[in-house]
Each structure stands twice: as C-alpha cells, then as structure tokens.
Amino acid sequence: MLDLRYVVEHLDDVRAALGRRGEAAKQSLGPIAALAERRSNVMGRLQALREEKNEANAAMAKLDKQGDEFKARRESLKRISDESKQLEAEEREVQTALETALLLVPNLPAPGIPDGQSADDNREVRQHGVKPALSFKPKEHVDLGVALGILDFDRGAKLSGARFSVLKGAGAQLERALMMFMLDLHTRQHGYTEIWPPALVNDESLRGTGQLPKFAGDLFRIAPDWQDGIAPADKPDAPRRELYLIPTAEVPLTNLHRDEILEGETLPIKYTAYTPCFRSEAGSYGKDTRGLIRQHQFDKVELVRFERAEHAEAALEELTGHAEEVLKRLGLHYRVMELCAGDLGNGSKRCYDLEVWLPGQDAYREISSCSWFGDFQARRARIRYREKQGDKPQLVHTLNGSGLAIGRTLVAILEQYQQADGSVCVPTALVPYMGGLEVIQ
RNA sequence: GGAGAGGUGACCGAGCGGUCGAAGGUGCACGAUUGGAAAUCGUGUGUGCCUGAAAGGGUACCAAGGGUUCGAAUCCCUUCCUCUCCGCCA
Numbered sequence: 001m002l003d004l005r006y007v008v009e010h011l012d013d014v015r016a017a018l019g020r021r022g023e024a025a026k027q028s029l030g031p032i033a034a035l036a037e038r039r040s041n042v043m044g045r046l047q048a049l050r051e052e053k054n055e056a057n058a059a060m061a062k063l064d065k066q067g068d069e070f071k072a073r074r075e076s077l078k079r080i081s082d083e084s085k086q087l088e089a090e091e092r093e094v095q096t097a098l099e100t101a102l103l104l105v106p107n108l109p110a111p112g113i114p115d116g117q118s119a120d121d122n123r124e125v126r127q128h129g130v131k132p133a134l135s136f137k138p139k140e141h142v143d144l145g146v147a148l149g150i151l152d153f154d155r156g157a158k159l160s161g162a163r164f165s166v167l168k169g170a171g172a173q174l175e176r177a178l179m180m181f182m183l184d185l186h187t188r189q190h191g192y193t194e195i196w197p198p199a200l201v202n203d204e205s206l207r208g209t210g211q212l213p214k215f216a217g218d219l220f221r222i223a224p225d226w227q228d229g230i231a232p233a234d235k236p237d238a239p240r241r242e243l244y245l246i247p248t249a250e251v252p253l254t255n256l257h258r259d260e261i262l263e264g265e266t267l268p269i270k271y272t273a274y275t276p277c278f279r280s281e282a283g284s285y286g287k288d289t290r291g292l293i294r295q296h297q298f299d300k301v302e303l304v305r306f307e308r309a310e311h312a313e314a315a316l317e318e319l320t321g322h323a324e325e326v327l328k329r330l331g332l333h334y335r336v337m338e339l340c341a342g343d344l345g346n347g348s349k350r351c352y353d354l355e356v357w358l359p360g361q362d363a364y365r366e367i368s369s370c371s372w373f374g375d376f377q378a379r380r381a382r383i384r385y386r387e388k389q390g391d392k393p394q395l396v397h398t399l400n401g402s403g404l405a406i407g408r409t410l411v412a413i414l415e416q417y418q419q420a421d422g423s424v425c426v427p428t429a430l431v432p433y434m435g436g437l438e439v440i441q
Numbered sequence: 442g443g444a445g446a447g448g449u450g451a452c453c454g455a456g457c458g459g460u461c462g463a464a465g466g467u468g469c470a471c472g473a474u475u476g477g478a479a480a481u482c483g484u485g486u487g488u489g490c491c492u493g494a495a496a497g498g499g500u501a502c503c504a505a506g507g508g509u510u511c512g513a514a515u516c517c518c519u520u521c522c523u524c525u526c527c528g529c530c531a
Contacts (some may be wrong), residue, residue: 041489075511077511080511081512
C-alpha cells in the first residue's frame with residue numbers, strides 16, 4: 001500500500017511511476033485524490049464538532065442532574081450528538097472507500113529498473129555456468145521421471161485432479177533431500193533463522209503481503225463453518241470465517257511481525273522456511289499442463305528479510321546471491337534476469353528472477369523470484385521498527401525470494417543431469433542427503 | 442463437541458456511566474547520589490490522524506464490530522481470541 005499523503009502530494013509523479021507498469025496500474029489511482037479531499041473535509045468538520053461536544057459534556061458532568069439547565073442542555077446536546085453520528089458514518093464511508101481503493105494500487109517501480117511491457121523486455125544481468133553439452137537429444141523431465149518410476153502424474157490426477165502429481169522412491173527422496181539441503185545452506189551459511197509456520201492463514205495475513213484483495217482468484221479458500229456459502233443453521237449471524245492455503249511461505253513469514261514495532265538492534269531479521277505452496281493457477285489453462293512446472297501444490301524453501309530502508313537494496317542483492325548459491329552448489333546452469341516495469345509483481349519495486357536451464361524444453365524457466373517491496377507490505381501489515389528508545393517508529397522494508405522452488409529444482413536436475421541411457425546423476429552436493437545414491441536408474 | 446473463567450499501556454494490575462489515555466507496581470531512559478556499582482531519590486516513558494517552524498495543541502484508540510446514553514474502558518448484543526476441566530483425535 002502506498003502512503004496516502006505521498007500520493008496526494010505527488011500525484012503526477014505517482015501517476016507517471018505507475019504508468020511504467022502499464023495503463024491499468026495508472027488507472028488504479030482512480031478517484032483517490034477526490035476521496036482524499038472529501039475525507040479531509042469531513043474530518044475537519046467532525047473534529048470541530050467533537051471539540052464542541054466534548055466541552056459541553058464536560059460541563060454537564062458538573063451540573064445538577066435534576067436542574068432545569070441540565071435538562072435544557074441535554075436537549076441541545078442531543079442535536080449535536082445526532083449530527084456527529086451522521087458525520088462519523090460519513091467519515092467511515094469515505095475512509096473505507098479510500099482504503100479499498102488504495103489497497104488495489106500497485107507499488108511504484110524503482111527508478112533504475114528497465115522499461116518494458118512484458119517478460120520479453122526483461123534484462124539479463126548475468127549467467128552462471130554453461131549449458132551442459134549433451135551428445136544425445138535431451139528428454140523432458142516428464143518422460144525421464146515416468147520412465148524411471150519416480151514421477152507419477154496419472155495417479156496424481158486420480159487422487160486430486162489435473163496439476164497434481166505423486167513422487168515415488170528416489171523422486172520423493174530427492175524432494176526431501178533438496179528441502180534439507182536448501183534449509184541447511186541458508187541457516188548454516190547465510191544466517192537465516194528456520195521457521196516452521198502454518199500452511200493455513202487468515203485473510204488479514206494475505207492482505208498484509210498483498211495477495212488480497214486483488215488476487216483472491218489465485219488462492220484456495222476454506223470456510224470451515226460454512227457450506228456452499230451458507231452460514232451454519234445454529235449460528236445464522238456468524239461472519240464468514242475463512243482460511244486460505246498459503247500460496248508461498250512469504251505470507252506467514254512476513255506476517256510473523258504484523259502489528260509489531262521491532263527494536264532496531266534486532267534488524268535485519270532473516271527467516272527461511274520450507275512449506276508446501278498452493279495456487280489455484282486460475283487463468284493459466286493450457287499453460288505448462290505437462291509435468292511439474294505448474295502445479296496446484298508444490299514445495300518451496302523461502303527467504304524473507306526485514307530491513308532498514310537504507311540497507312534494503314543491498315539486501316536484495318545479497319538475498320538474490322543466497323538463492324543463486326543453491327543453484328551453484330547443485331551445479332545447475334542458470335541466468336539472472338532483472339524484471340522490467342511491466343513484468344514486475346504487484347507489490348515489488350525491483351525484482352530478479354533466476355531462470356534455470358532446462359535442456360529438455362530448450363528453455364530457461366523461472367526457479368526463483370527475489371523481490372524488494374520497499375515499505376509496501378510493511379504499511380499494509382503495520383510492521384515497524386524503532387531505532388532506539390524514544391524514536392518515532394518507522395516502517396521496515398520487506399524482501400523475499402524463493403530459495404528455491406523445490407519441484408522446479410528437481411526438474412532442472414533431471415534434465416541437466418540426464419544421461420544417454422535415461423538415467424540421472426545425483427549432484428554431488430546432494431549425495432549425502434540421498435543416502436549415498438549417485439545415480440537414479 | 443460439553444462446562445466454566447477471562448481479554449486494559451513493554452509487562453503485571455486497578456478502574457461507583459461523567460473530572461480516565463486511564464491509579465499503583467515492574468521494566469526501561471535520563472538526572473542526583475557513589476571511587477565504581479547495588480540500594481535510594483527525582484523526572485520521563487503508547488500509537489494513529491489533524492494542526493504548528495518548534496514547543497505545543499486537538500482528536501481517536503482499554504480484543505473487534507454494533508447498540509443504549511447528552512456522555513461508555515465501565516451497561517447491552519454479536520464475533521474473535523486466550524486459559525482451565527471433560528470428551529474426541531493426529
């Protein structure tokens with residue numbers, strides 16, 4: 001969420017910055033300026049009225065409750081009271097409209113990032129390693145995995161439907177090995193604290209990180225007390241209490257400090273967590289329907305950081321490096337892309353995608369996305385810090401990145417480490433986590 | 442799922458419907474005292490919004506929302522959360 005005051009005072013700058021994302025982002029500002037003016041008008045009148053009311057009420061306290069003056073003043077106060085109730089209702093209405101509008105406005109892209117409309121305009125920052133020189137025609141991970149008996153898409157579909165899969169034997173073991181390997185690296189080498197959070201969260205948490213209200217369609221939702229949108233019979237007035245399956249560990253990790261004022265000396269705070277992630281993938285029909293690339297449920301190790309504003313951009317470089325280190329140690333070839341303004345995620349100011357090479361697809365595919373959010377999430381979630389006692393609290397900057405998506409890492413290993421006979425070598429770094437297994441065949 | 446008890450400031454804990462942003466204590470900060478510390482004494486110590494150059498002033502917030510009232514932390518309703526006991530269960 002943007003700072004309302006900043007938006008109102010720098011309307012042209014904000015409009016221009018949002019315009020870099022595209023027309024829709026610019027349009028999202030909509031009636032905000034007009035609403036803000038109405039709000040300050042209403043608040044002004046309300047304050048004046050309240051002052052009058054408070055003064056009069058204080059006088060009432062001292063009067064004889066039986067006296068005529070008390071009765072007379074009570075009558076006139078009644079009118080002021082009614083009027084202020086009306087104004088309060090109006091204030092609430094404007095405030096709600098304003099917040100609703102503001103929650104839909106994307107973050108301002110950082111000035112230095114490339115211009116562009118789509119992924120085609122993203123800028124390659126660097127590459128690591130080279131494409132493996134295969135002396136045969138590389139297979140896709142689906143064909144390799146099914147033939148090896150470690151991936152089972154048919155039974156995944158039987159259990160749950162399209163975009164679900166089953167890992168078996170060395171496949172399941174590889175998933176677990178990757179999780180352990182990544183967590184060990186980030187906690188022991190990179191200084192992150194390991195967290196094991198809930199996978200179901202409330203709507204307030206999703207609002208904090210920005211998935212709600214704008215992207216509800218991408219989430220799996222559960223309403224435990226309700227069935228088919230109907231309240232339980234014995235509690236007709238019960239509000240709709242809802243929980244959502246997390247789309248990423250970013251949500252619980254960032255919201256750990258929602259509504260908190262942190263002490264400056266605790267910064268930076270660095271968390272990592274393995275969680276399953278759930279995405280409805282609405283609107284992606286026909287995309288990546290084969291294989292593990294786009295699933296409704298997948299595993300991921302996430303990195304989340306809380307930083308002082310002045311260290312945030314350096315922290316993004318560091319965090320990206322931490323995600324890259326996973327790929328380096330696994331010996332996987334990849335490239336780093338800086339996203340252009342038009343391809344940037346809703347809440348982020350600057351973002352690097354790590355794209356791993358998939359020989360079977362003859363393409364680079366996103367395996368990690370590392371973002372700097374500025375104070376966008378912190379303002380929504382009210383995450384602040386105080387440098388030292390007596391200072392004014394200020395918003396932290398939040399960052400996060402995949403470190404990495406485990407399923408896609410497994411895909412990359414299958415495809416980059418495949419051999420002519422269809423077997424797959426286990427990257428050296430993972431062998432200890434695989435009980436010494438060196439080749440899957 | 443059944444029965445009960447609660448949710449007040451960093452924490453503990455008071456609070457007859459008006460003088461309560463809220464007693465008291467702890468913690469913390471600063472000052473005094475000390476060779477230094479402990480102890481002691483003094484002062485200060487929430488957040489948002491509006492306003493002001495600043496000092497300050499105004500206003501809202503006592504889980505959340507609604508209601509009663511001229512006036513609500515205090516009364517009523519709803520919801521959420523926490524704790525204890527029982528049952529069920531990984």
